[in-house]
Amino acid sequence: MKTLVKVLSACMLVVLIAGCAAPAATPTPTPKPAPTTAPGQPTQPPSPTPEPTLTPDEQWLKAAELGKFAPAKQDWAAIEAAAKKEGKVIVYANSSRIEKAAAMFMEKYPEITVEGYDLGGDDAVIKVREEQKAGAYVGDVWFSGGGPDIFGDLLPKGYLIPFVPDDLLDVIPPEARNPLVVARYGVRVLGYNTELNPNGCPITNWWQLTEPEWKGKVFIEDPLTDASTMGILTTIASHAEELAAAYRERYGKDPVLDPDTPDAGWLWVKRFAQNSPVPEPGGDEVVEAFATPGMKEAGVGFTSYSKYRDTVKGKLVFDACKGVKPVMGVQTQAYLAVINRASHPNAAKLFIRFVLNEGFEPWNVIGDYSARTDVPAPKGAIPREELNVWTQDDAYVYANIAKMRDFWAMNLLQ
Amino acid sequence: MGVPEVLQPPLSLRILAAYRRFIRWLTSARVLLxxxxxxxxxxxxxxxxxxxxxxxxTYQERDVLAVPDAVPGQLTAYHWVRMLASRVSRVFLYAPLQHSLVVATGATLLAMFIGSVLAWLVIRTDMPGRHLVNNLATIPYIMPSWTIAMAWKVMFNTRVAGGTPGLLEYLIGRPIPTWLAYGPIPIIISSALHYYTFFFLFVSAALMSIDSNLEDAAELAGASRSRILRRITFPLVLPALLSGFIMTFSKVMGTFGGPNVLGTPVRYYVIATMIRSSVAIGEFADGFVLAIVLILFTIVTIYINQRLIGTRKSYETIGGRGFVAHVARLGPWRKVLAAGVIVFQVLVIALPLGLLAYDTFMLHPGNYSLSNFTLHYWIGKSDINIANGTPGVLRxxxxxxxxxxxxxxxxxxxxxxxxxxxxxxxxxxxxxxxxxxxxxxxxxxxxxxxxxxxxxxxxxxxxxxxxxxxxxxxxxxxxxxxxxxxxxxxxxxxxxxxxxxxxxxxxxxxxxxxxxxxxxxxxxxxxxxxxxxxxxxxxxxxxxxxxxxxxxxxxxxxxxxxxxxxxxxxxxxxxxxxxxxxxxxxxxxxxxxxxxxxxxxxxxxxxxxxx
CATH class of the missing domain: 1.10.3720.10 (MetI-like)
Known part of the structure; x- marks a missing residue:
């Protein structure tokens, strides 16, 4: 008995030492950035003489016929056959409607099982980044927003591989597939209470939101906890010229800049933050704050245009401020891509093409817009061509979002 | 040393002795475990x-954007300086930390009061309905922490956060003061109502194991009731109280849900909000600095805890002797007290749960008319016009x-x-x-x-x-x-x-x-x-x-x-x-x-x- 305990204790010591050593020994290989294709040209011919020694990432690219190994013409019969052999596709998405799309896909292709994860944009970014760093290649399809991180991090590192079905090149304009194909656009607009403002939006110029009359009466999803709202503020700041023009239109003179505001864009954000906007914990709270039926007085708010669905149903009295200067809102994009080293690359391609065709149906509702020029907005929604919005510049947002958070917090809380 | 050389045992023996001592130390159950x-x-x-x-x-990859000559992976104090001693420290660390401490201390004290009193009533008195109180006491903790905060909002909402006025304003016809609707006071109260379960569970476990002989002995010796409570009962439940204190305190410090609902509209941010904020935009380093500050605060609290009960105040109450537990007689007050306690508990539980349940029966939220009543969200078949065709949860x-x-x-x-x-x-x-x-x-x-x-x-x-x-x-x-x-x-x-x-x-x-x-x-x-x-x-x-x-x-x-x-x-x-x-x-x-x-x-x- 005593000896047994001794032997055991010796073992424990060994394990203890091993345990201490483990943190250092834990493998964290950083995959070499895969060679990225020229943006927007998935149809680029394959390089005629592949290098004799390929990295594992390149070997996978070659086998999957992606990136620089993409063929001149996509052979969809072959892709479909290979996809059915793979039998499965794992999708990382930021919308719960992925379940519906997955069910539709499996009805069309019973041989292929879809595992759709609804992670939410921020968590999808973290999951892909950590999986790739750890070499745990699980996901096949990226179907989510998170644009700033995609362009600042995931794409440069080769974690996401662009893929556009070549039969859709005519109906998807270059800006919607460069460098990743846009699955859909969502729109954040300035909205108002239609019940209390029968003559339309009380705001005609965004600079009104910085005036004393609207102090404490503008609602916004808390930018400090919602990264997408912070991204929208950053996008707004990037449109200095339009905001300067709107300033001139309202006050008849050029805006006077402060030492900490490089241009009229940042000046607007500063004045807006200083005018005590009301942060709300979630998107539902924002629209309920100014557009619940039966209110006595109401402010305005930045809200997702998809809430207009509830106006149609009679649950809310919200509409977008359509004529406001400089724009009615900002649109953000959700992208589709193949995840690096995916185990089911062909099923991933097939799923991407499906979502860009009939698989878009779950998202074809008020508030979402297809990237395809031949898919009109659903009935009741503002038509695509009348949508006067800025498109989020993901690269600018990636470079400036941290700075914007500091700037916003300082001006809001001091 | 003054030890004569002849008495010094040979080196090999000394090593052997040390080895034996080591093995004995190592094989004692507590050390091994x-x-x-x-x-x-x-x-x-x-x-x-x-x-x-x-x-x-270390410099993170995205730090290059803020610090042009940063090399990712290189050692740096950048994040610590930024969070602790820069112009943004106040808004991201000091003010939220102060708020967190206020909220956590307030909520913990209130929770301690509620939890201990309930535990005492259940374990040591003849109050009727103790089983019911006992069963109800764990329910607030079962509900997600934000449900009580949401119920508070429905009751007390004011114009500050927009929307329709709360139920209370509707009833009394006057606006509710903002401090009662949003900010530290409502966060403290709603957190305490959620976390008093910790104190209740720990204190009732401790009270159950206290032998009433100890209290009887004091009474025989002539101690007054309050003196017994102070000198016998309280020290015996002190470890449980401190356990509850640490659990509740650190839990409230780290909680995001309640402060998010009741603090955000008046821009009352806590440190958990700021950690989440950093992580959400990918600034993990900043967020982790804040999290480590939280860890340090907790370690200090544990240290104080250990100093308080570590050496002196560790009492073993389950001995080898017989065990007696007396109950205090509450006299004529017992029924009133029982009713008061149960009404309080039911309110804390029923209001949030009632609101949740009521909501699930409304086809469109906010419309209270009977025609809007539906069981669709529970047992409805897939209908494309409702919730994108998702069937009722039970289907x-x-x-x-x-x-x-x-x-x-x-x-x-x-x-x-x-x-x-x-x-x-x-x-x-x-x-x-x-x-x-x-x-x-x-x-x-x-x-x-x-x-x-x-x-x-x-x-x-x-x-x-x-x-x-x-x-x-x-x-x-x-x-x-x-x-x-x-x-x-x-x-x-x-x-x-x-x-x-x-x-x-x-x-x-x-x-x-x-x-x-x-x-x-x-x-x-x-x-x-x-x-x-x-x-x-x-x-x-x-x-x-x-x-x-x-x-x-x-x-x-x-x-x-x-x-x-x-x-x-x-x-x-x-x-x-x-x-x-x-x-x-x-x-x-x-x-x-x-x-x-x-x-x-x-x-x-x-x-x-x-x-």
């Missing part, structure tokens, strides 16, 4: 913590499989956590005062303050490849259990320690002398006597795991989907009725579990106390 636990915790807790610290002291096979996963995960986690708690309690208490024991106790607290999402992210890289004897577990159910157990080590340590503190040393020594080995002593003496602690640890973990989301979101797969992630899906989709229906299912499941565990607890406790 403490070492095993230490190894485990090093891997499960210190590795994630090390990664966090490492992140804060949805996904809900059933998620519910089963939730139950499986919670039971497994609760079992292992509670078991670990008894072992941890044994190792910490029996070695109290030694450095090893302190180390184990302090490490056991760290998971509390590591953000759940950071835990998940680190575990992906730790468990995606084989490391030594550990197989790659990423994507398996086992990893969900491991991460949940690791995150709940603080719970298990707390309940284990407060249970173990009361078990007399002589009981185990008697067993040892009778020739019982460690396993037999555990099985026959320690475990039966600490079963109350085991069960409360089990219960707490079971409840929290059922609700846990951010910890496991990165590690779940569709096959291991749980109920809490289903609510997130529905909420993001705007189907609040279905989200609320799922929350109600979740609460119901926990209540059933609570009921079953409660049965078990009563039975085993009586056995343990020899009643």
């Amino acid at each position: 403490a070492l095993i636990l230490l190894v485990m915790m090093v891997y499960l807790i210190l590795v994630p913590l090390y990664r966090m610290v490492e992140t804060t002291v 949805n096979p996904k809900i059933y499989s998620s519910a089963w996963n939730s139950i499986r995960l919670s039971l497994a986690t609760a079992f292992f956590t509670a078991l670990l708690g008894v072992i941890l309690g044994y190792a910490i208490v029996k070695g109290r005062g030694t450095r090893l024991s302190k180390l184990v106790e302090q490490i056991s607290f760290i998971p509390y303050v590591i953000p759940g999402i950071a835990f998940g992210a680190v575990y992906i890289s730790m468990f995606s490849k084989r490391v030594g004897p550990i197989p790659p577990l990423y994507g398996t159910f086992a990893l969900l259990v491991i991460v949940s157990v690791a995150k709940h080590i603080p719970y298990s340590a707390r309940s284990g320690v407060s249970a173990m503190l009361q078990v007399g040393r002589e009981l185990e020594e008697a067993g040892q002398m009778a020739g019982a080995n460690l396993w037999q002593r555990f099985k026959r003496i320690i475990f039966p006597l600490t079963s109350a602690g085991f069960v409360s640890g089990f219960l707490l973990t079971f409840i929290t795991t059922m609700r846990e989301l951010s910890l496991i979101i990165l590690l779940v797969t569709p096959a291991t989907q749980v109920l809490s992630s289903q609510t997130m899906r529905y909420t993001e989709n705007g189907d609040t009725q279905m989200a609320n229906a799922v929350i109600l299912i979740l609460i119901t499941l926990v209540l059933i579990g609570n009921f079953i565990i409660g049965r078990f607890r009563g039975g085993s406790l009586k056995k343990g106390l020899g009643m």
Whole structure:
């Protein structure tokens, strides 16, 4: 008995030492950035003489016929056959409607099982980044927003591989597939209470939101906890010229800049933050704050245009401020891509093409817009061509979002 | 030294003696257990913590944007300076930290008052309806922390946050002052109403094990009632109070839900909000600096705790003697008191739950007319016009499989956590005062303050490849259990320690002398006597795991989907009725579990106390 305990204790010591050593020994290989294709040209011919020694990432690219190994013409019969052999596709998405799309896909292709994860944009970014760093290649399809991180991090590192079905090149304009194909656009607009403002939006110029009359009466999803709202503020700041023009239109003179505001864009954000906007914990709270039926007085708010669905149903009295200067809102994009080293690359391609065709149906509702020029907005929604919005510049947002958070917090809380 | 050389034994003998002493030290049960636990915790807790610290002291890739000459991976104090001593420190660290401390202290004191009074009434008085009070006391903790905050908003909403006025303003016809609707006061009250369960569970376990002979002796000696309370009862429940204090305090410090609902509209931010804010935009280093500041605050609190009860005030109340428990007679007040307590509890529970339930029966939220009543969200078939064609929750096979996963995960986690708690309690208490024991106790607290999402992210890289004897577990159910157990080590340590503190040393020594080995002593003496602690640890973990989301979101797969992630899906989709229906299912499941565990607890406790 005593000896047994001794032997055991010796073992424990060994394990203890091993345990201490483990943190250092834990493998964290950083995959070499895969060679990225020229943006927007998935149809680029394959390089005629592949290098004799390929990295594992390149070997996978070659086998999957992606990136620089993409063929001149996509052979969809072959892709479909290979996809059915793979039998499965794992999708990382930021919308719960992925379940519906997955069910539709499996009805069309019973041989292929879809595992759709609804992670939410921020968590999808973290999951892909950590999986790739750890070499745990699980996901096949990226179907989510998170644009700033995609362009600042995931794409440069080769974690996401662009893929556009070549039969859709005519109906998807270059800006919607460069460098990743846009699955859909969502729109954040300035909205108002239609019940209390029968003559339309009380705001005609965004600079009104910085005036004393609207102090404490503008609602916004808390930018400090919602990264997408912070991204929208950053996008707004990037449109200095339009905001300067709107300033001139309202006050008849050029805006006077402060030492900490490089241009009229940042000046607007500063004045807006200083005018005590009301942060709300979630998107539902924002629209309920100014557009619940039966209110006595109401402010305005930045809200997702998809809430207009509830106006149609009679649950809310919200509409977008359509004529406001400089724009009615900002649109953000959700992208589709193949995840690096995916185990089911062909099923991933097939799923991407499906979502860009009939698989878009779950998202074809008020508030979402297809990237395809031949898919009109659903009935009741503002038509695509009348949508006067800025498109989020993901690269600018990636470079400036941290700075914007500091700037916003300082001006809001001091 | 003055030792003559002839008396000095030869070197080989001295080494041998030292070796023997070492082996004896090593093979004593508490040391062996403490070492095993230490190894485990090093891997499960210190590795994630090390990664966090490492992140804060190196340049991250995106720092290049702010600091042009930064080299990613290079050592730097940038993040610490930025958070602690720059122009943004006040808004991101000092002001929120101050708010957190105010809220946590206030909520803890209020929760202590409510929980202790209820525990005393249930265990030591003849108040009618004690069983009901006992059962109701765990329910507020079962509800997600933000449900009470939401109910508060519905009751007290003012114009500041927009929307329609709260119920109270509607009833009294005058606007509610803002301080009562939003900000620190409502956060303190709603958090205390949520967390008083901690105090209730710990204090009632402690009161149950106090032998009334001690109080009787004092009474015979002529002590007044208040003196007995002060000098006998209070010191005996002090370890339980302090356990409850630490749990509640650190939990409120780290909580995001309540402050988010009741603080955000008046721009009253706490440190948990700022950690989340940093992580949300990918500034992990900044967020981890804030999290480490939180960890340091918790360690200071534990240190104070150890100083208070470590040496002097450790009382063993379960001795080898007979056990008597007297009840205080409340006299004519008992019925009034009982009614008051039950009304209070029912209000705290019924209001949030009622609002949730009411919501699930409305076709369109906010429309209270009878024509708007529907059972669709519960039992409706798929209808494309409602909730994008999602069938009612009771018709949805996904809900059933998620519910089963939730139950499986919670039971497994609760079992292992509670078991670990008894072992941890044994190792910490029996070695109290030694450095090893302190180390184990302090490490056991760290998971509390590591953000759940950071835990998940680190575990992906730790468990995606084989490391030594550990197989790659990423994507398996086992990893969900491991991460949940690791995150709940603080719970298990707390309940284990407060249970173990009361078990007399002589009981185990008697067993040892009778020739019982460690396993037999555990099985026959320690475990039966600490079963109350085991069960409360089990219960707490079971409840929290059922609700846990951010910890496991990165590690779940569709096959291991749980109920809490289903609510997130529905909420993001705007189907609040279905989200609320799922929350109600979740609460119901926990209540059933609570009921079953409660049965078990009563039975085993009586056995343990020899009643």
